[in-house]
Amino acid sequence: MSAADLADRIERLRALFPQAVGERLVEGRTLASVDLAQLRRLLGPHAADGEADGFGLHWPQRAAAAAQIASPPAGRLQRCPGAGLDEATTRNGFIEGDNLDVLKLLQTGYAGRVKLAYLDPPYNTGRDFIYADRHGGVRRGAPDADRTRRHGDWLSRMYPRLALIRTLLADDGLLAIHIDEHEQPALTLLLRELFGEANELGIAVWDKRNPKGDARGIAYQHESLLLYARDAATLLARQPLRRPKRHAQQMLAAARTALAASPTLEEARSRYRAWLKSQPQLSGGEAMYWRLSADGRVYRLVSMAWPNKQAPSAEYFEPLIHPQTGRPCPVPVRGWRNPPETMRRLLDTGRIEFGPDESVQPQRIYYLDENLYENVPSILPYGGSDDALLRTLGIPFDQPKPVDFVAAVIGWCTGGDDLVLDCWAGSGTTAHAVMKLNAGDGGRRRFLLVQRPEPLDPRKPGQRAAFAFCEQHGLAPDLAGLCR
Ligand SMILES: C[S@@+](CC[C@H](N)C(=O)[O-])C[C@H]1O[C@@H](n2cnc3c(N)ncnc32)[C@H](O)[C@@H]1O
Structure with a gap:
């Protein structure tokens, strides 16, 4: 959160609880200050000191994760002239960096402007793909105590990011996020808390039609797509979620x-x-x-x-x-x-x-x-996750989303010149889907992508082809270069 945003929120708090907001002199500057003891008194039985008694999702590092929402970003956004296409006219953006910092930096210019946050974060499968997907350093099948650490670490990453994404959404904005069985329960609880259950628009099942071979119990053949509105009443009044009848x-x-x-x-x-x-x-x-x-x-x-x-x-x-x-x-x-x-x-x-x-x-x-x-039904059959384009280009990227599936989801709720944000961009499928949709219906949707420059290692067989591709095309040999 920027200093200006924080000041704005404190002023709103002052309007609601004037007795609890005063001023303090800090290093020669007068700062607004919130009297927490007074606020607690004003809130009466609604005040709580900890989360232990309440209903909700708790993990050991939650308070530290929450503190990240308001802590200042590391770095700043810097233009890279010459690195893009049609730079003078494009209305799209690609940002290289850790999405936590980027999301903080975007709060200034983009708060309330994103129509759709289309998200595909690492699922915490305990495997290493071309990108790391193991949190808390815990492998698949680890004992329960380790799993607590693993879920906690993943939640600590997701919590501040999702909170920051929420404030970027327009009042009729929507968040659509992919997840599988590893973190779906935790993610659902987290999103219900951040967005409110009234803004949950449903959980769709993406039926991949092919059960996993390494099942420990039920052989999963689906992933989930969770949908949350910034404000369901506003969103649905303007544009209900709909898809074209296919035939x-x-x-x-x-x-x-x-x-x-x-x-x-x-x-x-x-x-x-x-x-x-x-x-x-x-x-x-x-x-x-x-x-x-x-x-x-x-x-x-x-x-x-x-x-x-x-x-x-x-x-x-x-x-x-x-x-x-x-x-x-x-x-x-x-x-x-x-x-x-x-x-x-x-x-x-x-x-x-x-x-x-x-x-x-x-x-x-x-x-x-x-x-x-x-209406969009809760079961969405669509086989496989491979993207033919990447295969044609000879780039191995693990688990890209199928571009037609992504385009269908984006099509349910966007039109005109709506802005689509994807801050776990991977191979850039979201950008591809936005362009494909626009080409099909004459729309002017825009995208804003964020990808961390995770280095590609030519010694690892799974990363060799991607490394060579980047070198061949004069791109930095990392995942941001590959996405670009
Ligand atoms: C599941 S993949 C996304 C795949 C993408 N939807 C596609 O179709 O190619 C998640 C991506 O998020 C990236 N990522 C993970 N943590 C990140 C972070 N903190 N900031 C930016 N990108 C991150 C990973 O490098 C990976 O490329």
Whole structure:
């Protein structure tokens, strides 16, 4: 936190507890000072001296980790003219350094500006990849006492970084972080504490479709993606998390083809339906769009029954009148889902389909061309973690995220010129995904990447090719050079 940020926060504290904030003379300068004893008195039973009695996540070095949030950064940001591409016009950034210091330095210019922090930290697997992934110096399978040290060390790294990332997020910003079974329990508790449970948007399971071979118990074939909003109400009011229905365009095209090739609407309908049946890749929800309207639009029908246990008021039981027979149609046993004014609007706009006569319960029409997006489900099947580009370039980088998967996640919640931050950049997949998304939809999203210059050792077989690649391209032989 910068001195200016701290001063600002103390002033906010003064506004809330004026009796607890005064002034003190320190080395000839007048500084605002917080009277902790007074603050404790003002807080009454809400004051606590330690965390031991409270509900939460505790580890031995927690207080020292918390102190890092406010301690000054080592170093400063320095431009490197000539090191980038399109330097005069680019709106992207790449910063070399330890992300703790960088995140502190970014507080001044970037607080509240990041739309998405897309994060893939070391998982603490106890292995050494091209980057170190062993915390507290503890190997996999170590005894429990050592594991306490290992989890504690990892948490001590994550805690200040995640706290600093949170303040960089815009008020409609989002944090998406990958993790596997080693630290998912601890990370979930930590994020719930830092962001508040109300801002948890869910934990998605990335089904990698291939169980690990070295299982000690359950053979994991998934990783997790944890999502937290800086402020869920603001984020969801502006832009709910959504993804394009994967095959919608293909389905619309098939319907157009069927209509063009058929002399009658009936024939077009059966052609389109036959095509849908021959497409096993369609999701269950997509396959429901098997109908063609009289004006050639693809649609599905959905029941309009009241979904909750508690019965609605009497007006929700008003029958709809069949347009041809003039008789009332059946009302769902629990009543309609919508109040009468909504039902009227749906009728007026042609969004309700009646059966051939009044014996059939009317249903709601959803047109595919108006419903091209869907909610993001909690299970995301996507095999493997290899990135074909790195393989083509001949660079071994352990466990890069698949660029299409990353692009899909970024696409759920960004658009326009949103800023995406990745401060565990690795091979730079996030930058690649941002550029790929922009190329696809004409967006102007920007990225800001941070990577520590961990040296590459040509004597280690796993790092030799990456070292040679850096040398060949005039890049520093370290992970920051490789990412650049
Ligand atoms: C799991 S990898 C990220 C992989 C990346 N998502 C990709 O697709 O290539 C984590 C990366 O964070 C880097 N890293 C670890 N600690 C760091 C720190 N304190 N500051 C900056 N980078 C760090 C590691 O060097 C490693 O490259």
